Amino acid sequence: MSEPLVPPGPGVPPEIQQEPPATVASRLAVWEQAGGIATPLFTALLAFMIGGLVVLATGHNPIQAYWDILKGAGLDWLAHPTHTDVADTSAYNFSQTLLQTSTLVLTGLAVAFAFRCGLFNIGGNGQYLVGLYCANWVGVSFVNMTRPAHILLGIGAATLAGAVWAAIAGFLKAAVGAHEVITTIMLNWIAYWMGNYIFHQGGPLQGPQNIPLNIPISGDVAHSARLPVFWGDADLQGLHIGFFIAIGCLVLFWLILNRTTLGYEVRAVGFNPDAAAYAGIKVRTNYVRAMAISGAFAGLAGGMDMLGYLYKFGTIDVQATTIGFLGIAVALLGRNTAVGVGLAALLFGGLLYGTTHGLQSGTIDPSLAGHLTEIIQGLVVLFVGADVIILYIWQGRKKLKRERRETDDAGQVPV
Amino acid sequence: MSSYATIDRVVRTKVFTSRSLGVLGICLGVVAFLVALPPIETRTELWPFLFGILALLLGVFAFTRGEKRVGGAAAVLGIVGGVMGALAIQSSSAKLDQVFTASLIASMLVFATPLTFAAIGGIFSERSGVVNIGLEGMMLMGAFWGIWGADKTGSWVGGLVIAMVSGGLLALVHAFFAINLRADQIVGGTAVNFLALGITGYFFVQLYHGENVPIGVSQIPDVNLAKSSNHGFFAASFGHLNLMIWLAMLLVVVAWIVLFKTPIGLRIRACGEHPRAADTVGINVYGVRYGAVVLSGVLAALGGAYLTVGYLNTYNENVTAGRGFIALAAVIFGNWRPFGAFGAALLFGLSTAIAIRLSVYSANASTLFQALPYVLTLIAVAGVIGRTVPPAAVGRPYKKQ
Numbered sequence: 001m002s003e004p005l006v007p008p009g010p011g012v013p014p015e016i017q018q019e020p021p022a023t024v025a026s027r028l029a030v031w032e033q034a035g036g037i038a039t040p041l042f043t044a045l046l047a048f049m050i051g052g053l054v055v056l057a058t059g060h061n062p063i064q065a066y067w068d069i070l071k072g073a074g075l076d077w078l079a080h081p082t083h084t085d086v087a088d089t090s091a092y093n094f095s096q097t098l099l100q101t102s103t104l105v106l107t108g109l110a111v112a113f114a115f116r117c118g119l120f121n122i123g124g125n126g127q128y129l130v131g132l133y134c135a136n137w138v139g140v141s142f143v144n145m146t147r148p149a150h151i152l153l154g155i156g157a158a159t160l161a162g163a164v165w166a167a168i169a170g171f172l173k174a175a176v177g178a179h180e181v182i183t184t185i186m187l188n189w190i191a192y193w194m195g196n197y198i199f200h201q202g203g204p205l206q207g208p209q210n211i212p213l214n215i216p217i218s219g220d221v222a223h224s225a226r227l228p229v230f231w232g233d234a235d236l237q238g239l240h241i242g243f244f245i246a247i248g249c250l251v252l253f254w255l256i257l258n259r260t261t262l263g264y265e266v267r268a269v270g271f272n273p274d275a276a277a278y279a280g281i282k283v284r285t286n287y288v289r290a291m292a293i294s295g296a297f298a299g300l301a302g303g304m305d306m307l308g309y310l311y312k313f314g315t316i317d318v319q320a321t322t323i324g325f326l327g328i329a330v331a332l333l334g335r336n337t338a339v340g341v342g343l344a345a346l347l348f349g350g351l352l353y354g355t356t357h358g359l360q361s362g363t364i365d366p367s368l369a370g371h372l373t374e375i376i377q378g379l380v381v382l383f384v385g386a387d388v389i390i391l392y393i394w395q396g397r398k399k400l401k402r403e404r405r406e407t408d409d410a411g412q413v414p415v
Numbered sequence: 416m417s418s419y420a421t422i423d424r425v426v427r428t429k430v431f432t433s434r435s436l437g438v439l440g441i442c443l444g445v446v447a448f449l450v451a452l453p454p455i456e457t458r459t460e461l462w463p464f465l466f467g468i469l470a471l472l473l474g475v476f477a478f479t480r481g482e483k484r485v486g487g488a489a490a491v492l493g494i495v496g497g498v499m500g501a502l503a504i505q506s507s508s509a510k511l512d513q514v515f516t517a518s519l520i521a522s523m524l525v526f527a528t529p530l531t532f533a534a535i536g537g538i539f540s541e542r543s544g545v546v547n548i549g550l551e552g553m554m555l556m557g558a559f560w561g562i563w564g565a566d567k568t569g570s571w572v573g574g575l576v577i578a579m580v581s582g583g584l585l586a587l588v589h590a591f592f593a594i595n596l597r598a599d600q601i602v603g604g605t606a607v608n609f610l611a612l613g614i615t616g617y618f619f620v621q622l623y624h625g626e627n628v629p630i631g632v633s634q635i636p637d638v639n640l641a642k643s644s645n646h647g648f649f650a651a652s653f654g655h656l657n658l659m660i661w662l663a664m665l666l667v668v669v670a671w672i673v674l675f676k677t678p679i680g681l682r683i684r685a686c687g688e689h690p691r692a693a694d695t696v697g698i699n700v701y702g703v704r705y706g707a708v709v710l711s712g713v714l715a716a717l718g719g720a721y722l723t724v725g726y727l728n729t730y731n732e733n734v735t736a737g738r739g740f741i742a743l744a745a746v747i748f749g750n751w752r753p754f755g756a757f758g759a760a761l762l763f764g765l766s767t768a769i770a771i772r773l774s775v776y777s778a779n780a781s782t783l784f785q786a787l788p789y790v791l792t793l794i795a796v797a798g799v800i801g802r803t804v805p806p807a808a809v810g811r812p813y814k815k816q
Contacts (some may be wrong), residue, residue, distance in 0.1 A: 120602075186789040190786050367620050368620045371614075
């Protein structure tokens with residue numbers, strides 16, 4: 001990490017003593033060292049424990065509350081997975097958890113891909129929103145298309161919109177060095193108010209009503225644009241084929257990063273932009289490209305949600321959506337790898353559904369538990385950000401091991 | 416080519432330098448918006464567009480001749496002024512005299528005040544070298560615990576104190592992770608925002624069942640400089656402002672003096688520009704950064720508390736609704752300087768005030784005014800209007816040797 005390579009001393013020239021600036025790559029290297037599934041697990045466990053303390057302090061039973069959340073997420077269904085009928089509560093809850101997981105996989109990938117290029121894409125929410133808008137526009141218009149074409153067009157438009165929205169930040173980074181965190185935050189809010197404009201009373205895409213409403217509300221996505229549902233009932237928010245798209249994207253993410261030249265360049269820039277430039281990699285092009293691919297994942301998430309189960313604005317308060325922000329926690333907890341993002345998305349998907357709609361409990365109020373998710377999410381991000389603690393622990397252990405090995409070696413009698 | 420030569424010759428004469436043409440463009444950009452307002456109140460969109468395009472052309476002209484700051488500003492103002500002027504006309508024909516009144520100034524100050532508090536806090540934190548994305552969360556903490564404190568202690572002073580403590584505590588978490596553990600400051604700030612959303616939401620449900628903040632909680636008083644019978648310009652704009660608004664203006668001056676005229680300010684800025692050098696001359700970098708970050712939390716919380724205890728006198732879930740991010744934008748737009756940030760906060764406050772007044776007449780056009788701060792900041796960081804220069808060591812954790 002930022003440990004100086006040469007110990008400071010009188011004979012060492014000052015330029016070597018200066019520590020290199022902390023880069024995302026060096027942090028990633030820490031994760032690589034800290035390794036395995038142990039650290040994310042430890043992080044998540046710690047976050048859940050502190051969340052439990054909050055629950056305890058406010059006079060509820062934390063163990064009972066977490067058990068109820070687990071049931072609310074439908075994870076008890078895994079005990080009897082043959083009951084696939086969604087009339088069964090646990091089966092229905094589990095299908096809903098997977099529905100949230102699909103979205104979170106994609107918003108998580110959106111953050112993770114940019115991270116691998118050394119960029120912090122905090123704008124997943126904005127990219128998700130423009131995806132929603134475009135999918136809604138395509139789904140409401142073009143009603144005479146055949147179903148596969150309509151779906152493809154809707155998903156494609158959403159993906160493209162997300163890619164373009166993120167590429168603005170990538171372009172500004174490449175062209176004038178504007179920090180991507182600032183630009184993506186601004187783009188998030190521009191996307192938010194743009195949606196308010198488009199779907200508000202007098203806006204170009206407000207849905208057809210008898211009376212114009214003074215809220216953002218859209219038209220219904222035509223049936224030809226709706227994604228096929230394979231588990232449950234489409235009217236009851238069944239699990240749509242977007243789930244498989246999300247799984248496919250996990251594979252795609254891994255393939256792009258580890259098996260293509262593009263991925264190699266992206267990772268090289270992420271590890272050290274200067275070294276990458278020295279090796280002839282176009283750093284600026286890669287910034288734009290990585291952001292566009294990131295945005296495409298988030299835009300796809302928006303398109304899938306709109307065509308998969310939301311169908312319109314106003315059915316739930318899309319304006320208040322934070323699923324794009326949750327992607328940050330998913331990516332960080334999943335260590336920006338495909339498998340990790342998948343698992344972290346499942347955890348947060350379960351938490352998201354289990355603490356709100358799925359929760360049927362006398363122990364803890366669902367509106368209370370919903371905020372517990374936010375607290376846990378915050379703690380996870382906080383602890384993951386503090387990789388240095390884990391590094392210390394890890395290095396300490398390694399040192400101990402090495403010392404032990406050395407003493408073992410010394411103790412052996414030479415033959 | 417000869418036509419270019421002619422233009423160049425005209426430009427080379429003293430009066431029409433590219434700079435003066437750029438300044439003219441800036442003026443025209445402002446005029447493009449002003450023609451839509453009461454004294455003139457043109458009824459067609461033609462005039463804003465015309466002036467806007469003229470300003471844009473002059474701006475591009477000046478920009479390409481090396482006057483990047485002036486030219487860029489003129490181009491941006493041309494577009495923004497033209498579009499906003501046209502929108503104002505479209506959205507509220509014949510109602511504009513009700514939108515642009517003297518009380519708009521009061522309204523602008525109301526919306527600028529939370530931003531000012533948080534932005535000044537952000538300046539202290541970032542000048543000391545710690546990025547503070549968590550301003551939003553710290554504001555939210557101040558907003559909730561402020562109203563809770565005012566409710567429980569029965570006095571707005573108690574509310575403000577508790578708000579400051581809550582914001583300071585959250586900032587302490589950020590400071591500990593950013594300074595001692597050298598965690599990524601942006602990740603930490605994001606975490607702080609989530610945490611604040613969760614904590615305030617959780618306790619809002621736990622303590623008030625998500626809705627029932629008592630009515631008539633002690634409120635921060637107004638400063639009445641004019642009699643209530645007086646309806647003049649001064650009375651309507653500055654006569655009945657809240658105490659916190661005046662405090663915010665005072666804070667800007669104090670912050671400027673502290674940052675640029677005192678040894679403390681020099682130390683803070685040194686930690687943000689070159690922490691190693693600061694350490695070498697004996698400045699306690701960790702201490703200074705801790706102080707600055709906690710101060711930023713306290714100030715942001717005051718801004719949040721003004722929203723609930725001073726202005727709304729109640730609390731809704733996530734009441735700050737992105738104001739912390741506008742404050743962050745004001746810090747950047749104001750180039751990490753107190754008066755610059757205050758100017759930006761006024762501009763952003765004005766656009767919010769216009770948006771809220773216009774929403775009665777045209778719901779969707781008003782939302783564009785809500786987006787204006789973000790658009791302007793995006794343009795500012797893109798380097799079109801001058802260059803924003805952050806402190807050199809901002810975002811870099813410092814490790815003692």
